[in-house]
Amino acid sequence: MLLFFRLILFALLVYFALAPDITLAELLIAAIAYFGFEFNIRRQQHKKAVTVAADEIRATLRLHPTLYYNRLQEAQKQEFEARVIRFIAQKTFIPRGPGMDVTTEMQMKIAACAVQLTFGLPEIHFSHFKTFLLYPERYYSTIYKQYHCGEVNMRGIIVLSWRDFETGNYNPADGLNLGLHEMAHALHLENGIPNGEYDFLNREYLYHWATVSETERERLQTDKSIFRRLSSAPDTHEFFAVAVELFFELPLLLKQEHPGIYSSLANLLNQDPATGAQHAAAPPHHTQTIATL
Numbered sequence: 001m002l003l004f005f006r007l008i009l010f011a012l013l014v015y016f017a018l019a020p021d022i023t024l025a026e027l028l029i030a031a032i033a034y035f036g037f038e039f040n041i042r043r044q045q046h047k048k049a050v051t052v053a054a055d056e057i058r059a060t061l062r063l064h065p066t067l068y069y070n071r072l073q074e075a076q077k078q079e080f081e082a083r084v085i086r087f088i089a090q091k092t093f094i095p096r097g098p099g100m101d102v103t104t105e106m107q108m109k110i111a112a113c114a115v116q117l118t119f120g121l122p123e124i125h126f127s128h129f130k131t132f133l134l135y136p137e138r139y140y141s142t143i144y145k146q147y148h149c150g151e152v153n154m155r156g157i158i159v160l161s162w163r164d165f166e167t168g169n170y171n172p173a174d175g176l177n178l179g180l181h182e183m184a185h186a187l188h189l190e191n192g193i194p195n196g197e198y199d200f201l202n203r204e205y206l207y208h209w210a211t212v213s214e215t216e217r218e219r220l221q222t223d224k225s226i227f228r229r230l231s232s233a234p235d236t237h238e239f240f241a242v243a244v245e246l247f248f249e250l251p252l253l254l255k256q257e258h259p260g261i262y263s264s265l266a267n268l269l270n271q272d273p274a275t276g277a278q279h280a281a282a283p284p285h286h287t288q289t290i291a292t293l
């Protein structure tokens with residue numbers, strides 16, 4: 001029926017355009033009516049597509065919940081879902097490599113990592129990083145001349161090996177999580193990129209973290225335990241990304257063995273996973289000013 005009306009309107013527009021005694025004003029009115037109708041239809045279709053996508057993402061998250069999401073209270077779950085949906089809406093996910101496809105579940109899992117990391121902060125989307133490139137497994141970097149499982153580059157691209165991403169998710173308590181690791185890099189970088197999300201981390205906590213990470217990185221040089229990845233971190237950016245993995249996957253152990261690292265991260269991210277407080281009094285969406293966080 002809709003197609004029928006569109007054809008009728010289009011035929012009328014053509015008729016008016018070809019009619020010998022039509023005035024310019026009449027032709028203009030006919031054209032406005034036709035294109036207005038078309039614009040309205042497309043707007044309605046787009047609105048419907050967005051709604052369907054949001055429902056699908058929400059259903060996928062409920063069907064394949066992450067451990068973090070599972071531990072949230074119902075109201076927090078709804079906020080988490082809303083953040084995941086808005087995060088996905090702002091990103092482009094591009095499959096790379098033979099046979100690779102990007103499903104709603106994959107997008108949801110990636111977004112869930114970003115939202116988990118930032119759930120204690122005012123909502124941010126790492127707006128500089130608009131594109132995710134997803135490889136089925138480790139990919140060869142022509143820049144570094146070696147195989148990588150993930151990277152965050154300043155051209156606004158986050159690259160992930162899906163196999164490694166899933167391995168990181170498979171055991172949520174082994175201290176290894178590629179998704180959280182790369183999102184931590186993105187968070188650290190985004191905070192310093194002058195755009196709408198610039199400077200969102202509390203400066204005092206960030207300064208404290210910089211001091212802690214520098215001294216702990218030195219002190220941990222001979223550490224042989226599960227924390228040796230921290231000791232081998234080549235710089236403070238890598239130290240932060242590894243510390244974030246441990247913070248969420250082994251919070252009790254990190255707090256017990258390295259309380260300075262734990263408490264500094266807990267303040268910076270406004271979360272306390274060791275006590276089961278997944279979401280430590282996060283401010284409502286977009287209501288807290290960046291400077292006063």
Ligand SMILES: [Zn+2]
Nearest residue numbers: 181185238241
């Ligand atoms: Zn890294």
